[in-house]
Amino acid sequence: MLRINFKKSIFPIIIGTFIFTALSTSNLIAQCSMMKGHGNHSGHSEHGKQSTDGGDTTLIRKGAIDVDELDFDIDGYVYQDQMHWNVISDKPAECPLCGMKLEKVKIKDAIRNLKENDFQVK
Numbered sequence: 826m827l828r829i830n831f832k833k834s835i836f837p838i839i840i841g842t843f844i845f846t847a848l849s850t851s852n853l854i855a856q857c858s859m860m861k862g863h864g865n866h867s868g869h870s871e872h873g874k875q876s877t878d879g880g881d882t883t884l885i886r887k888g889a890i891d892v893d894e895l896d897f898d899i900d901g902y903v904y905q906d907q908m909h910w911n912v913i914s915d916k917p918a919e920c921p922l923c924g925m926k927l928e929k930v931k932i933k934d935a936i937r938n939l940k941e942n943d944f945q946v947k
C-alpha cells in the first residue's frame with residue numbers, strides 16, 4: 826500500500842517538474858532570440874551611422890513596406906533603387922548598398938517593383 830501511495834504522489838511531481846522545465850527552457854530560448862535580434866538591430870544602425878559616405882542605411886526598408894507612408898511630402902513619387910528595390914526614400918538619395926542614385930518613381934510603380942521582386946508590401 827505504501828509503495829502505491831508513493832508512486833501516486835511522486836507521479837504528478839515528476840510531470841510538474843517536466844512541464845516547469847519545458848516552460849522555463851522555452852522562455853529562455855525566446856529571451857535569447859529576442860536579445861539576439863535586438864543586438865543585430867542596434868549593431869546595424871550603429872554601422873549605418875559610422876559609414877555616412879555609404880548612404881543612409883535607414884533607407885533600407887525591411888518587412889512589409891508601406892510605400893504610401895514613405896511618401897512624406899505626398900507628391901505621389903518616391904525614390905527607389907533599381908537594384909535594391911527595398912531601398913526607398915522620399916527625397917533624392919543614394920543607395921547605401923551599391924551607391925547608385927535612387928530613381929524617382931510613382932508610388933504604384935515602386936509597389937509593383939517590390940511585388941515583382943518578392944518584397945512584402947503593406
Ligand SMILES: [Zn+2]
Binds near residue numbers: 906907920922925
Ligand atoms: Zn542599391
